[in-house]
Amino acid sequence: MKFRLRIWKQASGDAAGAFSDYEVDGISPETSFLEMIDTLNERLTERGEEAVAFESDCREGICGMCSMVINGQPHGPLPGTTTCQLYMRHFDDGQPITIEPWRSGAFPVLRDLMVDRSAFDRILESGGYVTVHSGPKPEPNANPIDPEVAEESLDAACCIGCGACVAACPNGAAMLFTAAKVSHLGLLPQGQPERWERVQNMVEQMEEEGFGSCRNYAECEAACPKEISIKFIGRLNRDYLRALREPIDRHGPMDSQ
Amino acid sequence: MKRLLLLYRSIIGKKVIAAVTGAVMMGFLILHVAGNLKAFLPDAAPGVPDIDVYASFLRTMGEPLLPYTTLLWSVRIVLIASLLLHVTCVLQLARRNQRARPVRYREVRHVESTAPARWMLYSGSLLLAFLVIHLLQFTTGTIDAARFVPSGVYGNLYRAFHEWGYVAMYVGATVLLGLHLYHGAWSLFQSLGLDNPDRNRGLRQLAMVVALGLSLSFASVPVAFSLGALGPPPAESPKLALR
Ligand code: HEM
Numbered sequence: 001m002k003f004r005l006r007i008w009k010q011a012s013g014d015a016a017g018a019f020s021d022y023e024v025d026g027i028s029p030e031t032s033f034l035e036m037i038d039t040l041n042e043r044l045t046e047r048g049e050e051a052v053a054f055e056s057d058c059r060e061g062i063c064g065m066c067s068m069v070i071n072g073q074p075h076g077p078l079p080g081t082t083t084c085q086l087y088m089r090h091f092d093d094g095q096p097i098t099i100e101p102w103r104s105g106a107f108p109v110l111r112d113l114m115v116d117r118s119a120f121d122r123i124l125e126s127g128g129y130v131t132v133h134s135g136p137k138p139e140p141n142a143n144p145i146d147p148e149v150a151e152e153s154l155d156a157a158c159c160i161g162c163g164a165c166v167a168a169c170p171n172g173a174a175m176l177f178t179a180a181k182v183s184h185l186g187l188l189p190q191g192q193p194e195r196w197e198r199v200q201n202m203v204e205q206m207e208e209e210g211f212g213s214c215r216n217y218a219e220c221e222a223a224c225p226k227e228i229s230i231k232f233i234g235r236l237n238r239d240y241l242r243a244l245r246e247p248i249d250r251h252g253p254m255d256s257q
Numbered sequence: 258m259k260r261l262l263l264l265y266r267s268i269i270g271k272k273v274i275a276a277v278t279g280a281v282m283m284g285f286l287i288l289h290v291a292g293n294l295k296a297f298l299p300d301a302a303p304g305v306p307d308i309d310v311y312a313s314f315l316r317t318m319g320e321p322l323l324p325y326t327t328l329l330w331s332v333r334i335v336l337i338a339s340l341l342l343h344v345t346c347v348l349q350l351a352r353r354n355q356r357a358r359p360v361r362y363r364e365v366r367h368v369e370s371t372a373p374a375r376w377m378l379y380s381g382s383l384l385l386a387f388l389v390i391h392l393l394q395f396t397t398g399t400i401d402a403a404r405f406v407p408s409g410v411y412g413n414l415y416r417a418f419h420e421w422g423y424v425a426m427y428v429g430a431t432v433l434l435g436l437h438l439y440h441g442a443w444s445l446f447q448s449l450g451l452d453n454p455d456r457n458r459g460l461r462q463l464a465m466v467v468a469l470g471l472s473l474s475f476a477s478v479p480v481a482f483s484l485g486a487l488g489p490p491p492a493e494s495p496k497l498a499l500r
């Protein structure tokens with residue numbers, strides 16, 4: 001197969017970027033999208049031209065590194081997949097393909113298609129933890145969890161932090177990521193002690209990073225390679241409102257007359 | 258109070274404020290259109306259109322417990338506050354969203370969002386412009402002061418809606434309202450954390466019913482006047498005394 005590629009090139013965060021056009025041919029339909037760029041890069045290097053910088057690690061859809069917007073969609077046209085799981089058979093022969101980095105003020109471009117997603121790390125640091133006591137470890141099954149609750153928590157825990165939700169959101173919001181992280185711990189008994197603090201801290205950090213505000217478009221849900229539902233955003237809103245309530249003081253005696 | 262301020266300061270809180278004020282205005286519009294439809298009722302008494310009686314009721318309701326127009330003004334104050342809060346919050350959020358994506362994509366493919374959802378800022382801003390004209394026309398009567406009769410609602414409507422420009426503007430505004438609420442009437446439940454997969458379909462349908470219902474019933478009055486389905490006001494209509 002043959003493809004006409006238009007890829008964003010930017011030498012560094014401060015440099016001005018622009019699109020460059022490339023052509024690759026002799027690509028088999030069983031080639032993955034990243035292997036296709038690898039092939040392009042090998043040929044570019046052989047010709048003494050500069051390779052296209054992009055990130056990848058696991059190449060099996062779990063690390064969330066392979067961030068790129070392909071023809072206007074984060075991780076490409078296939079629902080529920082990361083770029084590394086995308087194959088060239090999903091494209092038409094000769095099809096023009098535009099590849100851009102995540103566009104978000106909170107994710108500055110480092111080089112070409114690589115962006116700095118440490119804003120997500122800082123959101124996680126602000127509340128993505130639970131208290132664990134330092135004594136002997138309890139028996140793991142001593143704390144019963146309803147399987148339905150465990151399943152729901154796991155649905156949220158599927159988040160690989162790739163940032164596709166931010167990239168897809170027309171408002172540049174990071175609500176799906178934050179909601180997934182808040183819910184994944186907030187649903188479990190182990191996450192209860194910090195539940196209200198967690199939601200406030202993580203939302204505050206999310207604001208500080210300059211992410212946008214959700215308008216309930218659901219583009220994030222459609223772009224999420226793990227198909228995480230925006231119901232978690234509803235849950236985040238609910239928990240956030242509850243966290244803002246005045247604490248009720250119910251200590252003290254009560255008179256009978 | 259401190260908690261309310263916290264709400265106003267956070268972006269989720271601003272959305273909650275937009276949702277609550279949007280719901281308040283939406284509730285008002287449902288009552289408003291019910292009042293408008295009184296234009297279709299037969300005269301309350303010979304020469305007195307039903308809608309004129311209703312307009313005077315709006316001013317006297319609460320009497321003698323409350324002075325004249327007290328209840329009406331209470332409702333107006335709630336609505337003005339809602340509108341101001343709604344507009345302030347959504348504009349602040351819109352500015353934030355613009356900054357959140359300083360470099361735009363060359364190619365964007367929308368998958369899940371609807372066009373009315375993406376147009377919220379435009380439909381809302383146009384509704385605000387319409388609201389100003391609407392109040393100047395039928396509440397203060399500034400636009401056609403020479404012929405405006407404060408207590409003669411039916412006659413005022415009749416005169417306005419025999420000009421095709423006004424009919425077009427009012428029908429256009431109802432379309433905008435329908436678009437705004439097609440997304441808004443569902444979105445507010447999600448913003449308040451009240452939606453869930455088990456009710457999502459129902460809430461989406463509710464939003465559709467509210468949006469279409471409000472649009473069609475608001476549009477029916479100007480259309481009926483312009484088509485002649487609603488006749489001229491009673492010639493010798495004894496005007497209800499307005500204090
Ligand atoms: C006729 C009166 C209005 C009604 C009944 C109304 C109703 C609503 C409702 C129910 C929502 C959904 C809130 C949510 O997503 O939680 C909403 C959102 C919105 N409204 Fe209005 N609205 C009105 C006027 C306006 C005006 C005058 C503006 C113009 C500035 C405006 C701009 C917006 C925007 C931009 C949103 C999206 C907010 C966001 O999600 O960030 N609306 N409106």
Ligand code: FES
Binds near residue numbers: 056066
């Ligand atoms: S490279 Fe790990 S998810 Fe794609």
